[in-house]
Amino acid sequence: MRKWIWILLICSNTTLAAEHSVSAIIDTRLSHTQGIDSYANGGLGKFRFDEGNQLSLAQAGLTYKVDWENPLSAQVTANGYIDGTRDGIGLTEAFIKYRGLPLDNGLRLHAKLGLMYPSISLENIATAWSSPYTLSYSAINSWLGEEFRHLGAELTLERLGKFHSSKHDFSVSAAIFQNNDTVGAMLAWHGWTISSRQTLSHETLPLSNMPSLDGGSLDEQARDSDPFIELDNRFGYHVHAKWKIKGKGEFSFGYYDNNADTTIVKNGQYTWLTQFYHAGMRFRLPYKIELISQFMNGDTLMQSPQAIDVVNNEYQSAFLLLSRRWDKHRLTMRVEHFDVTDNDLTPDDDNNEKGQALTASYQYRLLKNWFIQAEYNYLDSTRPARIEQNLPSTLTEQQYQLATRWYF
Amino acid sequence: MIKHSKVKYRLIAGIVFPLLSSPVLSNNFMVIDSNNTPMANMVVYLTPTNEEYKQQQLKMPVKKPVEVHQENKQFSPYITVMQKGYQLKFVNDDDITHHIYSASGPKRFSFKLRKDSSQKDLVFDQAGHISMGCNIHDWMSGHVLVVDTPFFGVTNNLGMVEFNSIPEVQYRLDIWHPQLQTNNNTYSQTVTTPLLETLTIQVNASMDEIPTQQSLDDFEFLEGY
Structure with missing residues (x-):
């Protein structure tokens, strides 16, 4: 992975005329969490902060971008956290982008090459993958932030409607990638979360104290999951299509398959075959209300070297977000549902889960690039596996957050 | 602007046709x-x-260049009309880069216009309609009509x-x-x-x-x- 970063840095230093720019977000946050210890620190709590009060540097994100005179650009994004659960600083994305000019028939080609997120989130569109709407992302996008990142190439073909006096733009994308072979492990073992932490490219993710890791069915599994590794040397793929209606909104639909070979286990890291459909829409409703909704449904499979299903889960989640801005004020509400259904016969690894969450967020724009944001998160979930760690199967967690966010 | x-x-026209005696x-x-x-x-x-x-x-005589600005991620004015053979000046008033291109018409061009008052001059020596876009901000759209006459205007x-x-x-x-x-x-x-x-x-x-x-x-x- 480091090799890629060096290639990017060398490219950016070439003598071609280029514009160099830096954008950043500094999010300082005060939080009060009522629940249990965070998943981020090996607990089973659904939020990123442990129970109690926490003052944190919730995100220090920085993107360095080089934009050449030709249609090429490159960017590297780093993030840092001092949050009391897992402090760290590191890279989250690094890629080269090609954005061709539209041809006379309105077709345009884009390409992206490097370490990147699959293009799925409709919330994480601001600097360093932050969300302009809420402090904590939806369950779907929290999972993307935790377990998804890959080294790959994405090609997008777009048809711009304005070349045909049409309001409709259509695009199709296809990506192939590696380094996402353990994705699904954290969703199985701690379930869905409502978080604002992105896993740094060098990080590993601590598992909770599951008894099955000590002489049980998961005895071979390491204590940490290494999310961005390549175990089987096979390429996964992601395809998605988008339909944009100018001035109104967009619909998107896609399919992700990491195409992993589940017979491989190396150094305690199993290969997980993870596949899902995702759909999303974004619309400008009357009264300037913005609607964002995403849905995801899929499965994940982890097998023993003898090809016996150890984990075989189905999962789904959906959220509906409504946001309205009045000059300097923005109010956002989000409701969501999530579940995991455990279909394997492993007796000491119950991954079943069901829950829903509500988020209410208020943002005030103090200065052009300085925001104050207050947010309330409510989440109730049922997860029988919590019982074996002396935690309640049914649990309600709540979180209050007050943040100042500085963008530049 | x-x-x-x-x-x-x-x-x-008054300068051009001084010999005309009509009031x-x-x-x-x-x-x-x-x-x-x-x-x-x-x-x-x-x-x-x-x-x-x-x-x-x-x-x-040579006219001052006509200007089309990029302001608040919009082409301003939306429609520019100019005479053939004259110069059009593109001015970026935004604090971000725009990637201006012509989508159709007799004059084809594309260039990145950097932030904070970067400028670019182009001479349009053929009459016709040029529709423009920004490759970074797809919603931006502007039009240039190049006419083969000095007598043109836009209705109020x-x-x-x-x-x-x-x-x-x-x-x-x-x-x-x-x-x-x-x-x-x-x-x-x-x-x-x-x-x-x-x-x-x-x-x-x-x-x-x-x-x-x-x-x-x-x-x-x-x-x-």
Whole structure:
């Protein structure tokens, strides 16, 4: 992975005329969490902060971008956290982008090459993958932030409607990638979360104290999951299509398959075959209300070297977000549902889960690039596996957050 | 900066045709639609039907460059009209880069215009309609109409356009708008000046919706994910 970063840095230093720019977000946050210890620190709590009060540097994100005179650009994004659960600083994305000019028939080609997120989130569109709407992302996008990142190439073909006096733009994308072979492990073992932490490219993710890791069915599994590794040397793929209606909104639909070979286990890291459909829409409703909704449904499979299903889960989640801005004020509400259904016969690894969450967020724009944001998160979930760690199967967690966010 | 609705094209025909002895007269045109509603921001241009005048136009003095700005991620003005052979200046008033390109028309170009008042001059030496976009901000759209005559203007909010001191000859009058649903987005008729009173021209064609140059996103710090 480091090799890629060096290639990017060398490219950016070439003598071609280029514009160099830096954008950043500094999010300082005060939080009060009522629940249990965070998943981020090996607990089973659904939020990123442990129970109690926490003052944190919730995100220090920085993107360095080089934009050449030709249609090429490159960017590297780093993030840092001092949050009391897992402090760290590191890279989250690094890629080269090609954005061709539209041809006379309105077709345009884009390409992206490097370490990147699959293009799925409709919330994480601001600097360093932050969300302009809420402090904590939806369950779907929290999972993307935790377990998804890959080294790959994405090609997008777009048809711009304005070349045909049409309001409709259509695009199709296809990506192939590696380094996402353990994705699904954290969703199985701690379930869905409502978080604002992105896993740094060098990080590993601590598992909770599951008894099955000590002489049980998961005895071979390491204590940490290494999310961005390549175990089987096979390429996964992601395809998605988008339909944009100018001035109104967009619909998107896609399919992700990491195409992993589940017979491989190396150094305690199993290969997980993870596949899902995702759909999303974004619309400008009357009264300037913005609607964002995403849905995801899929499965994940982890097998023993003898090809016996150890984990075989189905999962789904959906959220509906409504946001309205009045000059300097923005109010956002989000409701969501999530579940995991455990279909394997492993007796000491119950991954079943069901829950829903509500988020209410208020943002005030103090200065052009300085925001104050207050947010309330409510989440109730049922997860029988919590019982074996002396935690309640049914649990309600709540979180209050007050943040100042500085963008530049 | 040239505001779209306030564009005033001063015509300098008086300088060009000093030998004409007729008093300075203004010729007013009013453009209305089939419901008798004034049509604003319509390009109106007059081309002498007599070849002799066309030749004289070539000796026109150099005009200041016409400017089209990129401001608040919009082309401003939305429609620019200019005479063939003159220079158009692109000015980026935003604090971000734009990647301007021509999508159609006789002049093809693309360039990145960096933030904070970067400028780019282009000479348009062929008449025609050039539709422009920004490859970074797809909602941006602008139009340049290059005409082969010095006599052009844009109607105001009352649908009015005024031509001062133009030669008293017969012209082909063209009314143009990128959203006008006619052949080549143009409505034409013959007129002869001087006009004794405002000539009202009814355009019996529908107009497409004028695209709003606005993104759905109203948050400033987006990264283009």
